[in-house]
Amino acid sequence: MNPTNTYHTLSPKLARWTGKTVLWVFLLTAAILAIFPIVIVVLGSFKTNQELTSSATIWPQSWHFSNYVQAWKNANFSRFTLNSIFVSVATTIGTLLVASMSAYAVNRVHFFGKKAYSLLMASTLFISIGAVVLRPQFDLMVMLGLNKTLWGIIIILVSAHATCYFMLIGFFRSIPKDLDEAAMIDGCNFYSVYWRIVLPLLRPALAVAGLSAFQGSWNEYILPLVFTMSNPELQTLPVGLANLRYGIGAAAEIQLMMAGACLSILPLLVVYVFANKSFMQVTLGAVKG
Amino acid sequence: MKLKKVHAYVFVFPSLFLTLVFGIYPLLWALRYMFYDYQGFGTPVFIGLDNFGRVLRDHQFWSSVGNTGIYALGKLLVTVPLSLILAIILNRKLKGRSLLRAIYYLPTIFSASVMAIVFFIIFNSYNGILNQLLLKYHLVSAPINWLGADHAMLTTIIIAIWGAVGNYMLLFLAGLQGIPNDLYEAASLDGANEFQKLKYVTIPMLGPVMQMIIMLAITISLKGYESIMVLTEGGPYGKTEVMYLYLFKLLFPVSAESQSLQQLGYGSAVGFTTALIVGGVTFIYFRISKKLNDVY
Numbered sequence: 001m002n003p004t005n006t007y008h009t010l011s012p013k014l015a016r017w018t019g020k021t022v023l024w025v026f027l028l029t030a031a032i033l034a035i036f037p038i039v040i041v042v043l044g045s046f047k048t049n050q051e052l053t054s055s056a057t058i059w060p061q062s063w064h065f066s067n068y069v070q071a072w073k074n075a076n077f078s079r080f081t082l083n084s085i086f087v088s089v090a091t092t093i094g095t096l097l098v099a100s101m102s103a104y105a106v107n108r109v110h111f112f113g114k115k116a117y118s119l120l121m122a123s124t125l126f127i128s129i130g131a132v133v134l135r136p137q138f139d140l141m142v143m144l145g146l147n148k149t150l151w152g153i154i155i156i157l158v159s160a161h162a163t164c165y166f167m168l169i170g171f172f173r174s175i176p177k178d179l180d181e182a183a184m185i186d187g188c189n190f191y192s193v194y195w196r197i198v199l200p201l202l203r204p205a206l207a208v209a210g211l212s213a214f215q216g217s218w219n220e221y222i223l224p225l226v227f228t229m230s231n232p233e234l235q236t237l238p239v240g241l242a243n244l245r246y247g248i249g250a251a252a253e254i255q256l257m258m259a260g261a262c263l264s265i266l267p268l269l270v271v272y273v274f275a276n277k278s279f280m281q282v283t284l285g286a287v288k289g
Numbered sequence: 290m291k292l293k294k295v296h297a298y299v300f301v302f303p304s305l306f307l308t309l310v311f312g313i314y315p316l317l318w319a320l321r322y323m324f325y326d327y328q329g330f331g332t333p334v335f336i337g338l339d340n341f342g343r344v345l346r347d348h349q350f351w352s353s354v355g356n357t358g359i360y361a362l363g364k365l366l367v368t369v370p371l372s373l374i375l376a377i378i379l380n381r382k383l384k385g386r387s388l389l390r391a392i393y394y395l396p397t398i399f400s401a402s403v404m405a406i407v408f409f410i411i412f413n414s415y416n417g418i419l420n421q422l423l424l425k426y427h428l429v430s431a432p433i434n435w436l437g438a439d440h441a442m443l444t445t446i447i448i449a450i451w452g453a454v455g456n457y458m459l460l461f462l463a464g465l466q467g468i469p470n471d472l473y474e475a476a477s478l479d480g481a482n483e484f485q486k487l488k489y490v491t492i493p494m495l496g497p498v499m500q501m502i503i504m505l506a507i508t509i510s511l512k513g514y515e516s517i518m519v520l521t522e523g524g525p526y527g528k529t530e531v532m533y534l535y536l537f538k539l540l541f542p543v544s545a546e547s548q549s550l551q552q553l554g555y556g557s558a559v560g561f562t563t564a565l566i567v568g569g570v571t572f573i574y575f576r577i578s579k580k581l582n583d584v585y
Binding site: 023027030031033034035037038040041044052053054055056058097098099101102104105106108109110111112117120121124127128129130131132133134135136137140155156158159160161162165190191194215218219220221222226229237238239241242244245254257258261264265268269272276279280 | 292293294297298301307308310311312313316318319329371390392393394395396398399400401404405406407410411416421424425451454459512515533536540541556557560561564567
């Protein structure tokens with residue numbers, strides 16, 4: 001790694017300078033490649049269709065905010081956004097609730113079947129036969145009458161809460177059991193200890209796990225795609241955006257696709273800027289768990 | 290004390306119920322229909338192992354297996370070394386270190402499908418932004434058909450690398466931070482230079498973590514199909530058709546082409562075979578990498 005080795009004949013100062021330059025050229029090239037597509041889509045969303053398809057500019061010649069108005073109104077992105085927000089918020093709350101409840105019980109109480117339950121949760125992380133399970137999941141939702149609402153998607157997303165469960169159970173170990181006992185003496189029961197003592201203490205962990213649940217459900221494509229094949233009014237942002245490609249005349253309206261893509265990456269981009277550290281923890285948790 | 294156990298069951302119930310009904314039951318459903326001739330409508334007919342015989346003779350499936358191999362290999366050969374190098378550099382004291390980490394990680398937060406749309410606009414051969422720029426600066430004399438039969442696989446690999454490097458960089462960083470500082474100090478006292486420290490401390494100490502990360506990378510890249518589905522739908526001429534995309538088309542009629550393919554019983558058998566292939570590759574890698582670890 002140390003470039004000084006390769007420059008024996010150069011003076012040490014020059015060698016160090018050369019090494020540093022090479023390093024920074026590499027780092028900056030990688031950084032530019034990483035953000036190039038994001039810059040292209042953000043700047044492109046303000047261009048006219050003509051500018052997008054026929055002139056090689058990066059910076060818009062003139063700024064057209066009307067693309068967003070058009071995407072929002074004509075291309076139905078108001079509907080997609082609303083659906084996406086509903087699915088993601090409900091999934092995040094549901095996942096956190098279900099996972100934190102079971103993690104609390106498993107961490108605090110010895111009950112029959114605990115080992116089997118933990119094994120089951122661990123195995124759901126590893127078993128994956130891909131899209132095959134989507135059909136029976138869909139049939140179940142038809143049976144429950146939920147295939148024509150967004151709740152079908154939400155329930156299936158919440159049922160995949162094993163990752164969140166393992167993230168949370170790691171944090172539970174840091175909350176001392178004495179605290180529960182003290183609260184019990186003060187008149188709390190099992191449920192109020194969970195709600196009033198444990199959950200507030202778990203807040204940082206819930207933020208990290210919630211972020212991962214939100215990101216996952218906001219980005220989910222296959223499940224909403226399958227569920228909205230006959231209910232276009234339920235489409236979420238990724239599905240609605242992908243469908244623009246096949247729509248009549250859509251190929252001619254790249255500026256709308258750009259504005260739509262921006263609408264669908266914007267919330268995550270904003271959250272990312274403010275919660276960069278938590279995002280990093282999401283992945284760090286994954287390697288440990 | 291007994292009451293507490295009842296409370297515990299109440300608290301575990303939602304999780305257990307959801308996992309069994311929407312996780313395990315669908316799995317058993319698929320395991321059962323592997324042995325049936327079932328199109329998704331009409332009466333399923335039991336046909337034993339015939340579906341698996343058909344899998345063995347299915348050229349389209351095996352070509353998708355080959356494509357998956359090219360895709361995964363291409364992605365891994367760049368992603369793993371690149372993310373390791375970035376992690377090693379960004380683990381050292383460096384001006385702007387946390388900003389660079391944030392920038393490299395940024396691509397990984399977006400939906401694969403949405404980014405595929407963005408890349409579709411960039412790589413479009415007729416009026417894509419990339420070709421326009423290349424032509425403008427005279428780097429090419431004619432537009433490159435990025436999504437055509439010759440380059441489509443390369444393009445999907447480039448996109449996969451773009452979306453994955455930040456993630457593995459972060460995993461490697463976590464592994465690097467687990468190496469105790471004392472080792473580097475001891476190496477310094479013994480007169481080791483930076484390169485020797487890397488060779489004799491960092492790489493060997495990172496071994497077990499690296500083994501796990503590469504295993505994760507292998508399974509993830511064998512399973513990925515979302516962005517390919519949105520970008521090329523497996524085309525042109527099936528050049529970018531990967532295993533899980535082929536499987537998806539057997540199960541859901543998203544386009545006219547897959548409408549004729551739809552076959553749930555056969556799809557279940559393909560799904561099971563695919564899972565076996567992924568499991569097998571992971572297992573073989575695990576054995577080989579363990580042996581390599583023992584040698585060192």
